Amino acid sequence: MVASCFLRKCLTALAGLLLLSFGSLAASQIEDQTEQFFRSGHTNNWAVLVCTSRFWFNYRHVANTLSVYRSVKRLGIPDSHIVLMLADDMACNPRNPKPATVFSHKNMELNVYGDDVEVDYRSYEVTVENFLRVLTGRIPPSTPRSKRLLSDDRSNILIYMTGHGGNGFLKFQDSEEITNIELADAFEQMWQKRRYNELLFIIDTCQGASMYERFYSPNIMALASSQVGEDSLSHQPDPAIGVHLMDRYTFYVLEFLEEINPASQTNMNDLFQVCPKSLCVSTPGHRTDLFQRDPKNVLITDFFGSVRKVEITTETIRLQPDLGNMESRFLTDLQQKGKIQPPQDIRKSGWMRN
Amino acid sequence: MGLLSDPVRRRALARLVLRLNAPLWALPVAWLERTMRSVGLEVYTQSFSRKLPFPDETRERYMVAGTNVYGILRAPRAASTESLVLTVPCGPDSANSQAVGLLLALAAHFRGQIYWAKDIIFLVTEQDLLGTEAWLEAYHDTNVTGMQSSPLQGRAGAIQAALALELSSDVVTSLDVAVEGLNGQLPNLDLLNLFQTFCQKGGLLCTLQGKLQPQDWTSVDGPLQGLQTLLLMTLQQASGRPHGAHGLFLRYRVEALTIRGINSFRQYKYDLVAVGKALEGMFRKLNHLLERLHQSFFFYVLPALSRFVSIGLYMPAAGFLLLVLGLKALELWMQLHEAGAGPQEAGGASGPGPPLPPAQSVGLASLVAPLLISQAMGLALYVLPVLGQHVATQHFPVAEAEAVVLTLLAIYAAGLALPHSTHRVMSAQAPDRGWMALKLVALIYLALQLACVALTNFSLGFLLAATMVPAAALTHPCGPRPLYAALLVLTSPAATLLGCLFLWRELQEAPLSLAEGWQLFLAALAQGVLDHHTYGALLFPLLALGLYPCWLLFWNVLFWK
Secondary structure, eight states, X not given: OHXXXXXXXXXXXXXXXXXXXXHHHHHHHHHHHHHHHTSSOOSEEEEEEEEOOOSGGGHHHHHHHHHHHHHHHHTTOOGGGXXXXXXXXXXXXXXXXXXXXXXXXXXXXXXXXXXXXXXXXXXXXXXXXXXXXXXXXXXXXXSOGGGOOOOOTTEEEEEEEESEEETTEEEETTTEEEEHHHHHHHHHHHHHTTOOSEEEEEEESTTGGGGGTTOOSSSEEEEESSOTTOOOOBOOBOTTTOSBOOBHHHHHHHHHHHTXXXXXXXXXXXXXXXXXXXXXXXXXEEEOTTOSSOGGGOBTHHHXXXXXXXXXXXXXXXXXXXXXXXXXXXXXXXHHHTSSOOOOOHHHHOSOOO | OOTTOSHHHHHHHHHHHHHTTSOXXXXXXXXXXXXXXXXXXXXXXXXXXXXXXXXETTTTEEEEEXXXXXXXXXXXXXXXXXXXXXXXXXXXXXXXXXXXXXXXXXXXXXXXXXXXXXXXEEEEESTHHHHHHHHHHHHTTOOSSOOEEOOOSOOOSXXXXXXXXXXXXXXXXXXXXXXXXXXXXXXXXXXXXXXXHHHHHHTOOEEETTBOOOXXXXXXXXXXXXXXXXXXXXHHHHHTOOOSTXXXXXXXXXXXXXXXXXXXXXXXXXXXXXXXXXXXXXXXXXXXXXXXXXXXXXXXXXXXXXXXXXXXXXXXXXXXXXXXXXXXXXHHHHHHHHHHHHHHHHHTOSSSOOSSOHHHHHHHHHXXXXXXXXXHHHHHHHHHHHHTHHHHHHHSSOOXXXXXXXXXXXXXXXXXXXXXXXXXXXXXXXXXXXXXXXXXHHHHHHHHHHHHHXXXXXXXXXXXXXXXXXXXXXXXXXXXXXXXXXXXXXXXXXXXXXXXXXXXXXXXXXXXXXHHHXXXXXXXXXXXXXXXXXXXXXXXXXXXXXXXXXXXXXXXXXXXX
């Protein structure tokens, strides 16, 4: 009897040991998987899309910005996380023979204005001062929420700018300019205030590469439609509307983005290949030296979409907060006072309580 | 989309054109109002009247009265802050009937579009340019020519650009464009470039000054033809007449062109649809404008539709001509100073001499008399012909217009007798060198006048400089007097005008005989006086009050005793 008892105990212990080892193996796999959850380091996405030129013949700049807006919204970034700045109203311009539309293709195939566009900064509100305030967060308290860039240190921000530019500057509204040094300093302020995790800067203007020459803050990747000394060209004029509808670079970027869906694994290296010199006439450029990850590991949806990662699991994952001793003591203290619940099984908890 | 692709509109246009085939003796105001209202425009009328200073022989009118009719097409989605004008000047002699038909067809087509950001005014004026002037004055609330016009009931904002249309037949072989305006003002070159672009796009044959575009610029023919076109433009601009309704718009800084349809004996003809398409394109482009046209040149001369000479290139030529006068004046000044210093040294004054050497003080006094008399003659030339026309008709069997012209010529010729009378006024105390001082003053006076004229109306300034500067510089009382007298008479303003008329007709390949030339000259004189009184043209006062007295001073110098 004693021997069978002992044998039973031994078997239980062995089973327990095996289970433990398997459990720890499985747990480490789960933890690896959980690690991959947060591989890119960002938890939310923002987009700041700026069109800086006004007047009817700059129709194409508004169409550029709205094309990127459309893609970004389609891939999941909500309006509350997009700051859209349009310096003029093309859709309701009296010269527009198709009111309430902004087309991006000469056969009027794609109306990028859509039915639910939300313009945050419109017309004369698009100024250098407002743009810099949005980026750095130095905004008067009365500013409505839709006009703020409420990003944090885990935000990936896409900044797209288009308009008329030159060597080292971008023209706003025909009356003022922003220089590449100002822009670089604004990004540095953002970095120091921990307002971004990673930043993708795209610019479609003449001599666009000059605008990213002066960046010095980490985690910035930049793309431009033309090198210094080159002009960015427009795509096609439309005889019915009477103006050029899009710029070449953004036209081909839009074509590229139309192929992307939220599950795409396309990476940044493909975006760098968009619009070679044969199509674009100008030479698009890019800058990745400040970026810590390898561009081939950076997904397009890391910046252009807002992908919520969901994985169904049946295992228990005990997520211990990785805090210092004092904090854990504080937490246990609170637990003992009954103020907070001890960590529970996720499987049992069901819905997360807010 | 496109003008008259709709067969209904095509038929309507054909009906209108047939209906207007009958010559318009008086503007059918009521019918025009009705038609414009049916098209959908806001229609207004304006009446005006004017008594001309003397009867106009060429157009047979004296007490002028008429009614302008205009319709405004409001921009559907814009505030009425800016507007464009399409105008058709009608008159009893000008056969502009087809243009009214095209205007109404265009109005009907434009009414159906939604992309207008500026209002469009469709203006039909009576009595040609007099009606246009009346409308413009009432629109801008000014009164520069003494026209009595009733105030406008409907306005449409600041006018950005205007096109005037003259069509006398329903098919055209070519379109001629006129740019020269009142007092030699020109529209912005961009507007001409716009016209030329649409000519090329529509495959229309477009001419400038009635001449085709030279195709071959490498051989001699091309530049020679260009030179002819350039000379024609210079002559037209120098005359300072508004060559079409557009010339009156330019005064208000409204860029404007006149487009004339020419029906010659060429085989290939364009119908009004082609012309209408070109006009539609021009209006659509003007609609896209956000500012007034100001990027291109305002001062230019055109050897061809697609080429121009800008002010930076041609102004040095006038500058060098006037430099001749300046240098001659400098030479005379130095000679005068030597002459003035001579008697002073000979006087052998010990100590400081008198502040004014006696030779110079006598010189100044002797200058005043010729100057005053010359200016008085100029004033007489300006004022007397129109003022004294009735007195002249009472004493001589001539009409008023003839009386004015003959009085002009009489006073002009009387000036030639002046040196003899001037010398009676002045005593023999005038020293031998007095003529130098007079010539110096005359040279500076001429240089100043020509410089000012060349700045505003380069063609006039250059033409006068080219003729008057050599004669003025050469004038010398000692020397072959008959030769110099002949040279001076041949380069006087009146003779220049006569010569220019002959040259103008020669360039247009319709040369004049002497008798015809003389008749044309008399008619031009009458028109010049009339243009001054009705539109404010400045050629007549400039020649009468400015250049003629100056020329008389040189005549005085020539006959100095």
